[in-house]
Amino acid sequence: NVGNVSDVMTALNNDAAGIGLFRSEFLYLEKDHYPTEEEQFQVYKTVAETMAGKKVIIRTLDIGADKQIDYFDMEPEENPAMGYRAIRICLDREDVFKTQLRALYRASAYGNIAIMYPMIISVDEVKKIKEISAHVRQELSEAGVPIGNVEEGIMIETPAAAIISDLLAEEVDFFSIGTNDLSQYTLAIDRQNPKLDTFFDPHHPAILRLLQMVADNAHKAGIWVGICGELGADLSLTETFIRMGMDELSVSPAMVLPVRQKIRETT
Numbered sequence: 001n002v003g004n005v006s007d008v009m010t011a012l013n014n015d016a017a018g019i020g021l022f023r024s025e026f027l028y029l030e031k032d033h034y035p036t037e038e039e040q041f042q043v044y045k046t047v048a049e050t051m052a053g054k055k056v057i058i059r060t061l062d063i064g065a066d067k068q069i070d071y072f073d074m075e076p077e078e079n080p081a082m083g084y085r086a087i088r089i090c091l092d093r094e095d096v097f098k099t100q101l102r103a104l105y106r107a108s109a110y111g112n113i114a115i116m117y118p119m120i121i122s123v124d125e126v127k128k129i130k131e132i133s134a135h136v137r138q139e140l141s142e143a144g145v146p147i148g149n150v151e152e153g154i155m156i157e158t159p160a161a162a163i164i165s166d167l168l169a170e171e172v173d174f175f176s177i178g179t180n181d182l183s184q185y186t187l188a189i190d191r192q193n194p195k196l197d198t199f200f201d202p203h204h205p206a207i208l209r210l211l212q213m214v215a216d217n218a219h220k221a222g223i224w225v226g227i228c229g230e231l232g233a234d235l236s237l238t239e240t241f242i243r244m245g246m247d248e249l250s251v252s253p254a255m256v257l258p259v260r261q262k263i264r265e266t267t
């Protein structure tokens, strides 16, 4: 899990097999204007080239809730965690979404880029995203711009997405489970409120059951499934994740080797 080019180097130095979550929102957060297609393209291209053929999963813009950006001019909300955020903004602001997708597809010619969409709750959203994404690819190929072979996946980080993961699996190339948000929404515990830490149980059976359900539904449809939330690095669950059939664990660069060691020790 990384947010900039220097983190990508650290991941590589820790022998990561790829990048499971590149948080593209940092590109937007560090600027005082909408990052242009060219600005984004340069970053995604550098990341793809740095990883030299290893897979780089770039998550499209995930702001709102805990991540606010002035130039987006968002209205204050009563419940921002359940509000105008992530894919909801992208589907509402197609101009912003398309600029990012164009940059991603252009960069895909320089390495092994996959695209992942956050905060999905419905099949209709995914269909709409695929339509926009196909349109962007069409425009680029008509302009003679080379693009790579890009897997498109979604984050499973709402209970709704987990519960209909059988239907969603028919639409996408992979699932990556965002346990940070999935836990917050399943347990109804604000992940930002330290007062609730004593109530927060990331090993809650409700969460573990959802993870198993998502893994099973992914495999029934023949797609792969990974975990990219913090729980992926919880060494006390590594064996459980292997039993569940998780195909990939995405963790912070410093946790790559400890997780790998844990996997190797597991019989």
Ligand code: PEP
Binding pocket: 021, 023, 062, 157, 177, 178, 179, 180, 181, 182, 228, 229, 230
């Ligand atoms: C998650 O929700 O688990 C996740 C990986 O995304 P973020 O922490 O950025 O919300």
Ligand code: MG
Binding pocket: 118, 157, 178, 180, 181
């Ligand atoms: Mg999330």
